[in-house]
Each structure stands twice: as structure tokens, then as C-alpha cells.
Amino acid sequence: MQIAVSGGKGGTGKSTVAVNLAIALKQLGTELTFADLDVEAPNDHLLLGVELANEEPVVQFMPRFDYSKCTKCRKCAEVCEEHAIITLKDGTPFLMPNLCSGCRACEIVCPVPGAILEGQRLIGHTYITPTPYGFTLVTGKLREGEERSMPLVVAAKKKALEVRKGLLFIDTAAGTGNTVSKAVEFSDLLIAVTEPTPLGIHDTELILELGKLMEMPTWVVINRADLGEKEKVYELAKKYGAEVVAEIPYSENIVKSYVEGKPIVLTNYPEAEIFEGLAERVLKFIGGGE
Amino acid sequence: MQIAIASGKGGVGKSTITASLLYFLKDEYKLIAVDADAEAPNLGLLLGVIEWEEEREHIGAKVARINTESCIRCGICMERCPYDSIYIDDEGNYVVNELTCEGCNVCGLVCPVPGTIALEEVRSGVVRKATTKYGFPIISAQLDVGRPESGKLVTEEKEWAKKIMEELNLEHMVVDSAAGIGCQVIASLGGADVAILIAEPTPASLSDVQRAYKVVQHFREPAYLIINKADINPGFTKLREWAEAEGIPILGEVPYDRAIPESMVMLKPVVEAFPESKAAKALREIAERIKGEIIG
Numbered sequence: 073m074q075i076a077v078s079g080g081k082g083g084t085g086k087s088t089v090a091v092n093l094a095i096a097l098k099q100l101g102t103e104l105t106f107a108d109l110d111v112e113a114p115n116d117h118l119l120l121g122v123e124l125a126n127e128e129p130v131v132q133f134m135p136r137f138d139y140s141k142c143t144k145c146r147k148c149a150e151v152c153e154e155h156a157i158i159t160l161k162d163g164t165p166f167l168m169p170n171l172c173s174g175c176r177a178c179e180i181v182c183p184v185p186g187a188i189l190e191g192q193r194l195i196g197h198t199y200i201t202p203t204p205y206g207f208t209l210v211t212g213k214l215r216e217g218e219e220r221s222m223p224l225v226v227a228a229k230k231k232a233l234e235v236r237k238g239l240l241f242i243d244t245a246a247g248t249g250n251t252v253s254k255a256v257e258f259s260d261l262l263i264a265v266t267e268p269t270p271l272g273i274h275d276t277e278l279i280l281e282l283g284k285l286m287e288m289p290t291w292v293v294i295n296r297a298d299l300g301e302k303e304k305v306y307e308l309a310k311k312y313g314a315e316v317v318a319e320i321p322y323s324e325n326i327v328k329s330y331v332e333g334k335p336i337v338l339t340n341y342p343e344a345e346i347f348e349g350l351a352e353r354v355l356k357f358i359g360g361g362e
Numbered sequence: 363m364q365i366a367i368a369s370g371k372g373g374v375g376k377s378t379i380t381a382s383l384l385y386f387l388k389d390e391y392k393l394i395a396v397d398a399d400a401e402a403p404n405l406g407l408l409l410g411v412i413e414w415e416e417e418r419e420h421i422g423a424k425v426a427r428i429n430t431e432s433c434i435r436c437g438i439c440m441e442r443c444p445y446d447s448i449y450i451d452d453e454g455n456y457v458v459n460e461l462t463c464e465g466c467n468v469c470g471l472v473c474p475v476p477g478t479i480a481l482e483e484v485r486s487g488v489v490r491k492a493t494t495k496y497g498f499p500i501i502s503a504q505l506d507v508g509r510p511e512s513g514k515l516v517t518e519e520k521e522w523a524k525k526i527m528e529e530l531n532l533e534h535m536v537v538d539s540a541a542g543i544g545c546q547v548i549a550s551l552g553g554a555d556v557a558i559l560i561a562e563p564t565p566a567s568l569s570d571v572q573r574a575y576k577v578v579q580h581f582r583e584p585a586y587l588i589i590n591k592a593d594i595n596p597g598f599t600k601l602r603e604w605a606e607a608e609g610i611p612i613l614g615e616v617p618y619d620r621a622i623p624e625s626m627v628m629l630k631p632v633v634e635a636f637p638e639s640k641a642a643k644a645l646r647e648i649a650e651r652i653k654g655e656i657i658g
């Protein structure tokens with residue numbers, strides 16, 4: 073089983089929902105592994121109050137040219153979709169490392185064995201962090217200055233699948249570009265966290281569209297439900313065959329718990345019940361856990 | 363002058379603050395606004411834009427497609443795809459997941475049956491333009507669901523903005539950067555003269571803005587900081603300490619104020635909707651400092 077929590081735009085409270093739901097699920101006895109695939113700004117560990125551990129580098133292929141063998145045929149430059157290889161007038165290829173995605177297309181087309189050698193570049197890290205809540209957190213973190221988050225999302229997701237125990241519970245980045253689809257891919261359930269403000273509603277439609285395109289059962293959690301027109305969220309959900317499963321009111325307690333890095337489900341605040349209720353629904357959905 | 367406003371992650375009030383600053387700058391300066399968050403654009407909405415005057419489709423993303431008729435189901439493409447974007451469907455066909463494909467064409471190169479895999483150009487989104495009711499133009503974009511290369515959309519937005527600046531003789535471009543630190547943000551910050559960072563006093567926001575600042579440093583741009591919701595976490599001093607240690611001037615602090623979410627529901631900059639609110643007053647002072655110290 074795999075469940076992804078996503079939410080169109082940033083700041084909708086997606087991570088708050090993900091973190092609290094994960095803890096609540098574990099408290100109900102569900103074995104799970106939590107993956108933070110927001111590789112450009114991962115901070116679920118901060119909300120969980122843990123420090124990232126077990127760092128492992130993620131390296132990517134990068135061509136290195138052996139100019140003594142290269143015949144300057146330009147094939148590598150022509151095939152590179154990223155335009156990461158530029159050639160001089162006489163055909164000598166040069167790499168612009170920042171643009172290279174590590175796809176190996178250049179290596180595949182190069183007709184001269186050994187002209188393209190295996191170079192490597194560090195693009196980020198993955199972390200496997202034990203948490204005091206009984207589940208492991210897997211985090212992907214893109215290195216600053218790197219442009220492409222896709223390879224890191226792929227690497228972090230692989231790592232999460234390797235170490236997973238029970239349910240794989242995924243928190244994605246904001247937006248609905250292809251790195252979010254990669255994080256969400258193969259989920260049995262997509263939980264979209266939304267806001268009933270005009271801005272939130274616009275982004276809700278996009279995330280529901282993604283759920284539809286990926287043919288995934290989709291649930292909607294309305295955060296700050298009293299701040300706008302939640303009827304519109306219900307309408308949209310209906311249009312996409314999604315189900316609104318929870319409403320979270322705007323709450324100072326949640327803001328406080330977020331600010332302090334102390335998950336609200338561990339407190340006695342009444343808001344904790346919302347997440348417990350949600351966890352029970354998830355439990356029913358996955359059939360008593362895995 | 364090109365001013366980029368960034369935060370490292372969404373949700374810390376970047377667009378609200380940008381909209382308010384634009385509101386204060388519009389009378390004195392000839393400017394254009396660029397919403398560089400192509401995945402979740404909202405600056406246009408916050409400035410009351412309902413209809414776009416001009417919309418350009420951006421065709422440029424590429425995705426691979428497999429011709430099931432000629433495919434011999436050897437599986438080489440699936441093995442070699444760097445992003446695991448090829449899978450076998452229920453009928454046993456090899457299929458590309460267009461929602462995760464990066465368009466690198468590795469599958470096309472390794473497929474032993476010529477012509478079976480083709481790389482096709484698809485729409486990646488739209489870039490659009492409007493004139494706000496405040497008189498200045500805005501460029502925005504919207505990436506289509508599941509498409510790569512939001513950075514390219516941002517680059518196109520900025521190019522269009524530059525053209526308009528020439529045509530209308532405008533002096534300043536204010537770029538509301540995307541969330542994150544990837545290609546969109548790099549495209550947003552590239553070429554800017556100065557970066558204004560927005561953060562709130564929480565460990566998460568500090569971590570995000572520190573990462574955004576590293577990208578700013580790559581470009582060697584001077585940076586400033588605005589602290590939003592400055593009073594929500596009184597015990598947290600690390601944001602301030604970090605800015606001081608890095609020598610990043612703090613332009614001001616905006617207190618937490620319910621007027622901000624309420625103004626967002628009204629689709630107006632908070633300084634217009636609630637000019638007497640605490641937040642509006644703080645933003646007015648910040649705008650004055652920007653006029654004096656940054657734009658000059």
C-alpha cells in the first residue's frame with residue numbers, strides 16, 4: 073500500500089496533515105514508512121522534531137570526454153535534449169555541468185568506444201532517520217544550485233521502497249509538475265490538502281486533475297475550512313469524483329504546534345481528534361493495515 | 363532594475379507581500395510584475411486580475427510515445443529509462459507515463475526497432491499577460507499538470523516581460539519567485555539585481571530560506587530579508603541571528619495579522635483592503651526602505 077499527501081500550492085498545511093496523520097496511523101497500530109519527497113524544501117523532519125540521519129550521497133552520471141579518442145562528430149551534442157553539450161567550431165564537445173540531467177543519451181550515441189567516460193556529480197542526499205514515533209523517515213534533499221529535482225525524487229523514492237516497512241506514506245512537493253506526479257505515482261490513495269480561499273480553490277482543481285489523470289482514488293482534506301467558500305471545494309471534489317473526508321478549522325493551536333515543531337495529535341487539544349478520525353478512515357481504506 | 367522575491371518554499375506570505383509592495387511602488391516607478399511560480403501562480407489573482415489579455419501556449423516539453431504495433435516487447439526501454447517512466451500495462455504493452463517522462467529520449471535511442479519510440483512535442487503550459495487595475499502589466503504562467511521544465515516557462519515569462527519593458531519604457535521588473543530551489547527558482551533569480559527573501563520565524567521556514575539564499579549566493583546578488591508573521595514564535599531568534607551572521611539586512615518585520623488572510627479572500631493586497639491594519643503599516647515602512655535603499 074502507498075498513500076500520498078499532496079496539495080497544489082505551498083502553505084496549505086500539507087506537511088502538517090501528513091505528519092499528524094502518519095503519527096495517528098502509527099498510534100492505531102499501522103506499520104509505516106514516511107517519505108518526504110519535497111526534495112527542494114524538505115522539512116517534515118523539523119515538524120517531527122528530529123535531526124536528519126544516515127546521510128547518503130546521490131550521484132548522477134555526467135559525461136567526461138577523452139579528447140584523445142573523440143572524433144568531434146558532434147553526435148553527443150545533437151542528441152542532448154538539455155543542450156548541456158556545446159561544441160566548438162571544429163566539433164570539440166564541452167559539457168555545461170549544470171544543465172546535464174545524467175540521462176546518458178550522449179553516451180549511448182557516441183560512436184567511439186571510450187570517448188565518453190563515466191563522470192559523476194553530487195546532486196543531493198537521501199537520509200534515513202529513525203523517529204520517536206515508531207516509524208522511519210526517508211528524506212530526499214536536493215543540493216542548492218542544482219536545477220533538476222526529478223533525479224532526486226526518483227532516488228529518494230527508491231530508497232524509501234528499499235527500507236519500507238508496511239505502508240509507504242508520502243509527502244510531496246507543492247505544485248502539479250512532473251516531479252509531483254513522480255512522487256505520487258503508484259499510490260493507492262491520494263490525499264489532497266486544500267484551502268477554500270480563491271487561490272486555494274484554483275490549485276485544488278489542478279491537484280484533482282492530477283489524481284484523475286493518474287486514475288487514483290482521491291480524498292480531499294479542507295484546511296482552514298472557515299476561511300472562505302468551502303462549498304466550492306465540495307463542488308470541485310464532486311466534479312472529479314473525489315471525496316471530502318475532513319475539515320480542519322483555522323486554529324491557533326495548530327499554528328502554535330506547527331511553530332513549535334510539536335505535532336498536534338500528540339497534544340490534548342481538541343484538534344487532535346480530527347487527525348485521529350482521519351487516521352481511522354485511512355485504516356478502513358487500507359483494510360486494517362499492512 | 364530587476365528585483366526577485368523568494369522564500370525557498372510557499373506559504374510564508376511571499377505573494378501577499380509582493381502584491382502589497384507593488385501597490386506602494388506603482389505610483390512612483392514604472393514597473394512590471396512577473397509571477398514566476400508557474401506551478402501555482404497567484405500573484406495575478408491577488409492583484410485582481412480576472413481575465414488575461416493575451417495568452418501564449420508554450421509548446422516545448424517533450425514526451426516519448428511508444429507505438430504498440432511495432433514494439434516487440436523486449437523491455438530494453440523500460441530498463442534504461444533513467445526516471446522509471448515506462449511501465450507495462452494490463453495488456454502487456456510497454457507504455458510511457460507522460461506525467462513523469464522528462465523527454466530525454468534515452469528510450470528512443472536504445473529501442474532496437476526503429477521508429478517505435480518517438481519523442482513528441484507537447485504543450486507544457488501557457489504564458490499570459492494582463493494589465494492590472496493599478497496600471498502596471500503582469501506576466502504570469504501556468505504549467506500543465508504533469509509537465510517538466512517549469513523553469514523554461516519562467517525564462518519565457520521574463521523574456522516577454524523584458525520586451526514589454528522596452529516597448530513601454532518601463533524601468534523595473536519585480537519577480538515573485540516560485541517555491542523550492544530548483545529550475546524555476548534558478549530561472550527566477552538569474553539576472554536579478556537584488557533578491558528580497560521572505561521568511562517566518564519557524565525552523566522550517568529558516569531551513570527553506572537558507573537554501574534559497576545559497577542559490578542567491580551562486581548568482582552573487584545582494585540579498586535582503588523581510589520577516590513575516592514576526593511575532594508568532596517569540597522564543598525563536600535563529601532567523602534573525604542567521605541574517606545578522608550572514609550580513610543580510612532586515613528590511614522589516616510584518617506582524618501576524620488576520621487582515622492578511624482576509625484580504626486574500628477579497629483578492630486584494632492587504633495594504634489596499636485594510637490600509638490601517640498592523641500588517642499594512644509595517645509593509646508601508648518596508649516599501650519606503652525599498653525605495654530609499656534598494657531602488658534609490
Ligand code: SF4
Nearest residue numbers: 152172173175176178
Ligand atoms: S547525460 Fe544526458 S543531459 Fe547529460 S550531457 Fe549527456 S545527453 Fe546531455
Ligand code: SF4
Nearest residue numbers: 142143145146148182
Ligand atoms: S559523440 Fe563521441 S566522438 Fe562524437 S563528438 Fe561526442 S564524444 Fe566525440
Ligand code: SF4
Nearest residue numbers: 443463464466467469
Ligand atoms: S524520454 Fe526519457 S524519461 Fe521519457 S520515457 Fe523515454 S527514457 Fe524515460
Ligand code: SF4
Nearest residue numbers: 433434436437439473
Ligand atoms: S525498447 Fe522498443 S521494442 Fe523494446 S519494449 Fe521498448 S518500445 Fe518495445
